[in-house]
Structures are given as structure tokens and as C-alpha cells.
Amino acid sequence: MPITLTDQIGIKHTFETTPKRIVSLVPSQTELLYDLGLEDSIVGITKFCVHPFHFKSTKNIVGGTKNVKFDKIKELQPDIIICNKEENTKEIVEELQEICPVWVTDIYTIEDNTKMIHDFGELFNKRTDAKKWIDKINFCLEDFKNFIKDKKENKTAYFIWANPYMVAGNNTFINELLKLNKFINIYERKEGRYPEIELKKMRLEGDPDIVLLSSEPYPFKDEHAFEIGRFTHHAKAIFVDGEMFSWYGSRLVKSFEYFKAIHNKLT
Known part of the structure; x- marks a missing residue:
């Protein structure tokens, strides 16, 4: 059954099936995808994606966040490319859209971060894992607010x-x-x-x-x-x-x- 979701810059995406081949062009989001249990789905990362450590020897490096090797990404035949409004330029995103759908996040607040994790849960059929991480972050946030109040x-x-x-x-x-x-x-x-x-x-x-x-x-x-x-x-x-x-x-x-x-x- 097709899924239709809107990313954090307002672009609506429809997928016939759950995306299975992911290229991530944002280091922190690569780490999140791994923590959501998507290691086997990640086919390409940047040279700055240093967590988890073993990815640098097990995943295809497709350049940096601002210097992307488009041909290399195309060869990987991704179903989706994960970008970020701050990390990747509009020009990069537009060129990547010629290859496959590009999901762009836009994170300024902890609420934005929660939305991103929830979206990834929906997008990659990892709802339970996403909820666990959201609950864990919320618990740690409340604990820290209690710590910092005085x-x-x-x-x-x-x-x-x-x-x-x-x-x-x-x-x-x-x-x-x-x-x-x-x-x-x-x-x-x-x-x-x-x-x-x-x-x-x-x-x-x-x-x-x-x-x-x-x-x-x-x-x-x-x-x-x-x-x-x-x-x-x-x-x-x-x-x-x-x-x-x-x-x-x-x-x-x-x-x-x-x-x-x-x-x-x-x-």
C-alpha cells in the first residue's frame, strides 16, 4: 500500500513500497538511521559520517555534505536520499532529485528533532524503534531539565x-x-x-x-x-x-x- 508523507521543508512524497536503499548525506542522521535498525538498508554515506565507526569500511563513501559525487550515488540506485536544509545546498538537493526522491529535514528545535525521528519511523516502517528513541530522549530531557533548574x-x-x-x-x-x-x-x-x-x-x-x-x-x-x-x-x-x-x-x-x-x- 502506497505511503504519502511530507518532509520538513514541505515537499510531499509518495512511495509505493517502503524505501529499501538509503543514501544519507548527513552524519547525525546516518547515526540515527543506524540506531533505528536500518544498517542493512544504508548503501551510501558521506566521509563525515563517522558514527558508527565501522561504516567507513563497510559503506560506500559518496563525497562530503557540500561536495557530493552524483555519479557514485546514481550507481548505488537508491530508493531515497536523506538530506538536511542546513548541511546540503538547494542546488545539491535539486540535482539529486534527478536520481530519486530526496527527503529533506530542517532541525532547529528539539521538537523538530522529534518530528524527524517520527517521520523516519513512518518512512522506513520502524515505528516501534522510533517511538523507543523518542521516549528515551524525552525521559533524558526531563531529567536534564530537573538537573539544570537550580x-x-x-x-x-x-x-x-x-x-x-x-x-x-x-x-x-x-x-x-x-x-x-x-x-x-x-x-x-x-x-x-x-x-x-x-x-x-x-x-x-x-x-x-x-x-x-x-x-x-x-x-x-x-x-x-x-x-x-x-x-x-x-x-x-x-x-x-x-x-x-x-x-x-x-x-x-x-x-x-x-x-x-x-x-x-x-x-
Whole structure:
């Protein structure tokens, strides 16, 4: 029986049967598909799809998230390609649509994340597995909210790049998780989702209590922490696992425990 579903950018898809051959062009969504029990259905991934670890030797690599090898994907004869509005460009999605249906996610909030997991459950006939992960995330979320309720707020800057320096701004999943942690993003109102900033203006733009230096996409080092610190009054620099703040999907279960560890260090 055909199934008709609408993805997160409003495109309606109809499938005569459950898609069996999946190409995933988003690392966090590859991890989610695996956790939903779809390992055997995944035929292609990006070079950045590092979880689970063994996929790099068992799956076909079809390029990066922004540099896709279309011919390689076509050869894999996928039934569906999984993309994301932020990770993959509109031009990439349009070219991929010539190969097969392209399902695009759009994740800004935890509610968006829940919708994605539910959709994948419907799309790939993994409803029970999807519900288990949604229930698990909701349980961990409530537990974390209880943990964080008595913690104090900290003005925060979350750095994602150096030379030039760039930070996470508003309308990002990172910002959603910062707010959940009571990390008040000093750049939330700055124009752009990942604005370029000048270090010398940091004090004027909010003077953070905490500077978070993400492990991805840029490999920050001690020298960066020292340089950034020179332009604040008292900020504490913390190197953080970028996957925990920017990966959606099933990763959130691990993220909440990771956030607890950060707060325990702070206190």
C-alpha cells in the first residue's frame, strides 16, 4: 500500500513500497538511521559520517555534505536520499532529485528533532524503534531539565571557526541546546546564523562568562583560547565536543549526560 508523507521543508512524497536503499548525506542522521535498525538498508554515506565507526569500511563513501559525487550515488540506485536544509545546498538537493526522491529535514528545535525521528519511523516502517528513541530522549530531557533548574545562567559565546572567528547565532540547533543549558548566547541577536565576529568587540557585545570552543568544524587549540581570553574580562574557556551540541537525532541521549559533566566541572 502506497505511503504519502511530507518532509520538513514541505515537499510531499509518495512511495509505493517502503524505501529499501538509503543514501544519507548527513552524519547525525546516518547515526540515527543506524540506531533505528536500518544498517542493512544504508548503501551510501558521506566521509563525515563517522558514527558508527565501522561504516567507513563497510559503506560506500559518496563525497562530503557540500561536495557530493552524483555519479557514485546514481550507481548505488537508491530508493531515497536523506538530506538536511542546513548541511546540503538547494542546488545539491535539486540535482539529486534527478536520481530519486530526496527527503529533506530542517532541525532547529528539539521538537523538530522529534518530528524527524517520527517521520523516519513512518518512512522506513520502524515505528516501534522510533517511538523507543523518542521516549528515551524525552525521559533524558526531563531529567536534564530537573538537573539544570537550580544552575545559574552564564553569558556564553560558542565558537565554531577561527581566521576569521565565527560563532553560533540564532536559529541554530546549537543555540537551542545552549538555552537549554542556561548558557545565554551573547550573539543570539547578531545578524546571521553563524556570524563572523571581531574579538576586540566582545566586551561591548556581551562580555561572556564562558567561551565554548567546539571540536568541529574547526580544531581549536590552547592558543585560540588564550587569544580570545585577552578580549574578555574573566571568561572561562572550555573545549567542547561539537557533536554533542550540533548533532541531532539519537545523539541527544548522550548529549544530556555530557552537558551534566560540563556543569559539574563548572561548579
